[in-house]
Each structure stands twice: as C-alpha cells, then as structure tokens.
Amino acid sequence: xxxxxxxxxxxxxxxxxxxxxxxxxxxxxxxxxxxxxxxxxxxxxxxxxxxxxxxxxxxxxxxxxxxxxxxxxxxxxxxxxxxxxxxxxxxxxxxxxxxxxxxxxxxxxxxxxxxxxxxxxxxxxxxxxxxxxxxxxxxxxxxxxxxxxxxxxxxxxxxxxxxxxxxxxxxxxxxxxxxxxxxxxxxx
Numbered sequence: 341x342x343x344x345x346x347x348x349x350x351x352x353x354x355x356x357x358x359x360x361x362x363x364x365x366x367x368x369x370x371x372x373x374x375x376x377x378x379x380x381x382x383x384x385x386x387x388x389x390x391x392x393x394x395x396x397x398x399x400x401x402x403x404x405x406x407x408x409x410x411x412x413x414x415x416x417x418x419x420x421x422x423x424x425x426x427x428x429x430x431x432x433x434x435x436x437x438x439x440x441x442x443x444x445x446x447x448x449x450x451x452x453x454x455x456x457x458x459x460x461x462x463x464x465x466x467x468x469x470x471x472x473x474x475x476x477x478x479x480x481x482x483x484x485x486x487x488x489x490x491x492x493x494x495x496x497x498x499x500x501x502x503x504x505x506x507x508x509x510x511x512x513x514x515x516x517x518x519x520x521x522x523x524x525x526x527x528x
Contacts, residue, residue: 377396441467
C-alpha cells in the first residue's frame with residue numbers, strides 16, 4: 341500500500357520508523373504524500389523520508405522529492421472534474437523528473453480519462469500507475485496492480501523495476517464508478 345494523504349505525512353511518522361518501505365503485520369507499506377503545489381495541481385512523492393511542504397512550485401516540490409531519493413508519481417492527469425488535477429502545461433516542463441504516470445484512477449468516470457493518461461505515459465516512456473484514490477475505507481483497493489516476482493527481499497528498486505516491465509503485471513483491478521451516484525453526491 342502506498343498511503344499518500346493530502347499534504348500530510350503523519351501516518352508514516354507514526355508507523356515507518358524512518359524506513360520508506362515497511363511492514364505492519366503482514367502488509368507492506370510505501371511512504372508517500374500527495375502534495376498540492378502552488379502552480380501545477382497535485383503530485384505524489386513515494387519512498388520519501390519526511391513530509392514535503394505544500395504550496396511550493398512544482399519544480400521545488402519535485403526537487404524535494406528527489407533530494408529524499410523519492411519517486412515522483414503524477415496522479416490523475418486527465419481527470420475531468422477534479423480541481424486538484426495537474427496543470428499539464430506546467431507538468432510537461434518537468435516531465436523528466438516524473439517517474440510514474442497514473443493511467444488508472446478509481447475515481448475516473450470514463451475510459452477517455454484512462455486512454456489519455458495511458459497515452460501520456462506511453463509518449464514519455466513512463467511507468468504506468470494504478471490508484472484507488474481512497475478517501476474512505478470502502479474505497480481502498482479499488483485500483484491496484486499485482487506483480488509477480490520470485491524474490492522475497494522486497495525493496496524500492498525491485499518494485500520500480502517490476503512496474504517498469506509490464507510483463508510482470510499479472511493483474512490490475514479497475515472498478516467502474518457510477519457517474520450518476522457521484523454527480524448526485526456532489527449536488528447534495
């Protein structure tokens with residue numbers, strides 16, 4: 341699980357004991373944070389060691405993620421309704437600093453969003469990410485990847501290398517959202 345609270349690293353401060361990949365009981369966790377930038381929407385830092393301050397420019401945010409030897413993950417690049425979606429005209433200026441582009445987000449409404457995100461990742465030769473974007477317990481694992489590997493010595497490099505080779509991806513889950521229920525919720 342990559343727990344990436346918005347502008348908040350407290351979960352990992354409590355449980356990680358300073359590690360960027362750690363176990364709680366029999367579950368592996370990757371440190372992370374979804375960070376709001378001042379100019380380009382949201383970006384996720386994975387495998388980071390400490391909180392990255394929000395409201396900085398995308399460039400400054402990416403630099404802080406990289407200074408911590410973290411991975412930059414671009415979430416929901418083609419979301420049709422979200423106010424925190426990345427501003428691609430700015431993101432593309434720093435595309436070389438981005439490692440993973442989310443091609444599926446469980447809060448996407450349409451296949452168009454998935455298609456455009458996938459094309460962006462493919463065009464820039466980026467690792468493809470899948471996310472549940474869970475804000476509630478019932479949203480956990482609505483978008484995920486299952487990887488196959490023989491080595492029980494799990495580490496950051498192994499995870500990134502496995503994700504980079506799509507032949508290692510043995511399962512992805514993409515739950516369809518009910519657009520009408522979501523619109524009704526937003527109108528309430």
